[in-house]
Amino acid sequence: MQKFLCAMLLSTASATGAFAQDAKPASDATIAAQRSMAAQLPVDDGRDLEFADRGFIGTLADPIITNKDGKPVWNLGAYDWMGNSASPDTVNPSLWRHMGLLRKHGLYAVTDNMWQVRGFDVSNMTIIKGQTGWIIIDPLTSRDTAAAALKLVNEKLGTRPVSAVIYSHSHGDHFGGVRGIVNEADVKAGKVTIIAPEHFLAETASENVMAGPAMGRRATFQFGTNLAPGPQGQMGSGIGKGIGGGDITLISPTIDIRKTGEVREIDGVNLEFQMVPATEAPAEMNVYIPAARTFLAAEIATCSLHNILTPRGAKVRDALSWSGFLNEAVNLYGDRSDTIISSHCWPRFGQSEVKGWLSGQRDNYRYLHDQTVRMMNKGMTQVEIAEALKAPPAIGDQWFNKGYYGTYSHNSKAVYQYYLGWYDAVPANLNPHPPEVRAAKMVAAMGGAKKLLAAAKKAMKAGDYRWSSDLLNQLVFADPKNVEGRALLADSYEQQGYQAESAIWRNMFLTGAAELRRGMKAGVSTQSIDMISAIPTGLLLDSVATRLDPKIIGNAALTLNFVISDRKETAKVTVGNAVMISEMGTGHAAPAVTISGPRQLFLALLFLKMPAAQLQMAGLKIEGDRSVVDKLQAALDPMPGAFNIAEP
Template sequence: MLRFLVIAVLPGIHCAIGYGLANSMLIEGDDGNIIIDTLESREAATELQKDFQVISSKPVVAIIYTHNHADHVFGAEVLAGNNLSNVKVYSHSKTQKILDATLGIVQQITYQRAARQFGMYLTSENDGINNGIGLNLKYNKDSTSALLYPTNTFDTDRWNLTIAGRDFVLYHAPGETDDQIVIYMPKENVLFAADNIYKAFPNIYAIRGTTTRDAIQWVSSLDLMRNLRSEYLIPSHTKPISGAEYIYETITIYRDAMQFVHDQTVRFMNKGFSPDEIIGNKLIQLPKRLKEHPYLQEFYGTVDWSIRGIFDQYLGWYSGKSSDLNPDAPNVRAQNLIRLGGGSKKVFESAQVAYSEQKYQWCLELTEALCIYPEDLNKSEIIQLQVSTLQKLASLQTSANGRNWYLTKSLEIQGLIEIKPSPAQVTKTILNSSLKKLFMLLSVNLNYHKANDINQLVLFHFQDTNEKFSIHIRNGIADVKYQWPENIQSNPIDMIIEVIKEEIWKQVIARIKNPLTCLSNDEIILKDGNGEITPELVVQFLTFLSMFTSE
């Protein structure tokens, strides 16, 4: 069964509408093909390449990333095909920086939260339906990445390119991401819109965990896009549309909805309202013409989440409500709530009543408190009621993101799934990382309890690349520098770690190689501050490594 519906938008311009999340575009050039965006995994791209090969057997000479999101970049190596070594990868200059950040220090939590938002573990058997702007994100613990890093980047407002006889204008158009670009083909009057517009309300804040997307900056990019007056618009999600006037009107109403939510949120913020008050009192409702427009249905982003995100963007996490300034710990709040309700049995009865009265949000809050402080209740009964509540809340959600989150959490609390990258995925990430990125990861993986009373300066030298790093453990932090101290004699050095090849260190970090084996094979050589090799350094080295654990 084919995974993709490939539409010929114009001669030589094809849009592959995936059974996954994002689309990929094939543009036939004179002596080679250009790919715009590359899907979310090696496995998804392998299927797509078969379809593209049927259309054109010319070699791929260029790949253009519209932005950094995984569903746009993780299939690149596959789609580059046999011409991999000659393929140029174009993007904005910010793309690689963002990739390094998101694939690095917060990868563990972003993987988990993205799995909930996109319903990566949901199937037709457990009510998985879609992602709001696509069917499924085809990425799970068994998937692999085929990412290629950009080779050609720009940091100006626009970049004119001719590739394989085709003319392109790349515009920096920050919206859903800061590195977002839209691509215009002037001769064909085609605009590739990236993720700046899709057939759903814009995702100004993504519950998988992002900073709030700057609504006014996004609006400005939409103005740029509508003023191009393109005849064809090809979003990276959902189907292409045609007709210059229809496209202009669609982009206009999309940007107007975004500005409306932004401006009204700021208006009520300035009146002293908190996000809960703005949303709970329904102070902001889209005007009828916006609310009913097919491109503004809340299948993906929502007005309420946008309000919270915009508030946080301007004023931060604090709502302004005095009781939110220093809230009780969750276990204390749960205990107080249950005591107020007359004990766990009565609170559980109240939760059951709330469920029967379809007050699912209140039932969820009560069952969450009971799970923290169950007293003498059977916890399995609490979990079962919470599961039923999450499923009811999911059924009431218009946004696929919210629906997927509720359903995924219901599977998690039953112990039916565990969301985390597979060991193979973690290992591959480490082996494909630069040394600089790995040392950056060390600082955020320091167990400060183990390092609390330690003051230690450790130097690293990688003999094959001649790269040098220093790590100063002090005050419960790891101060990582991408060089040795300027005056090495004036700094008390505790240990110098000489590594024969950077690959050896990566294998130690990935737990492929035992550090003791590396020492015995002279793949890692330990020296003290005077350059002497002493037996005591082995224990010091192992103690040093033990501080960088998740335990």
């Protein structure tokens, strides 16, 4: 049963191969834009390159990381083709410089008894030498890349067990590889400690289970999952390479950190924590290592402006708090740190670098916040603010403040949304037609498809790809079978991708182009049976409730008791008014049906919708009105799959 569940839920969780390269060359307008960008870039003083190379010990001889079945899930050398050449016309020169630094991979010494493995995933694995074993901070995204990283550590530094794991926050690339480095039996036996910020599991469930299907599909665009690395393809993610394949795993934390300044002795090493909730993740913390005079800024400070609202979707973040926590970090740890590292990108060395890096990014988020609010209070809308707001040179000319991941355009809209929501107060935008209806009316109003195509071609010839894609998107949503319109929209998206300084904007434009040309492909799943198994049952049942179809359940009133034998849990489930309410630790006095068995069988019943009769043969016990089970199961949507984005 376990293997079957894994196969079902992980069917899209490994690399799926890239789109066929059907790319066009850079247009004259794009070439001119790239040259203009190159002329505006600040002087490169070489510090980033020196910091990115410092402490290199070695990397794996074989660049291909495979899973247990021998299937490749990560290629360390995916960007070797870049060499030391100048940026091609199809890549923004600022992004080209940035990716030249991010493509480095291997084991690096940070300071005494402290190392990082970089380039084995989108994130970094940090290693601290404890008295008896390794303390690992952020075990990457998948079992396979984490295992390969630990193998390199043991080969280069000497084999030791893992004594503790720290999850800095509730995003999968910071916990998903945990089973590649530790055994859950050792955790349960107390041999391995797992530390996480308060509310870690609840926020993991919210992002990866509750909204996981939608986020997973959108992440295919954000990270360019189906784009091959290349001068006309994927150029990383702005804070790392890309998202690899392999199993996403999770073991529940054994210790929650709850307050800033909390100190824990872990395997003989004192660690101090700074809580930074509602910044890059709802549950997040930084780690200070006093003996190493090193501050790990998790993901609130990296080599790029981050996202206040990530394009893949998430809870909007608090830019003001983000800036405030960076300021707190300067005050608490700036004078005590000689080195600063993060869970992405490369370190910086020297106390002045630590304070300059933190304070520079503090000012970036504060300026973004304050100026968005200032313009907002003048009556400017999201789009107007995004067009007007630019970082001043004192902030924007610092390489680590550039928009390789987040952008001022996207982030200013997020700040606006944080305070005012999506509605801009213009009544015409309060109740517009849905996209397909509006598109058909717009095409008709412009005089039909031929006139719209002519206008779009004129815009493209002038290099106004923003306007051409606006026009052509209307045509494709009105008539997705319009071959010429699809092809031109793909071309328009492609040129905007080539020009983008942000790696993820590039990915989104190029993925849109690829899907218009070649159709939709599956991406990387954010869910796995292992991660779901670690999520508290109550949170899982809340997720199940979001799949209840009111048209199917109708006015049915259902009462069920769940008895989860292997976890000694009970749940009271009530369906009425097309709503499913679950309460843990209690039950109906006289339920219509009681279902008993191990939680794996409940997952199969509610997530995979396996027939109840088949599950009864596997050990699920159903007492009472069996039709109640059938009605509930029939009313649950299947686990969502991919959906269209670039077309209706």
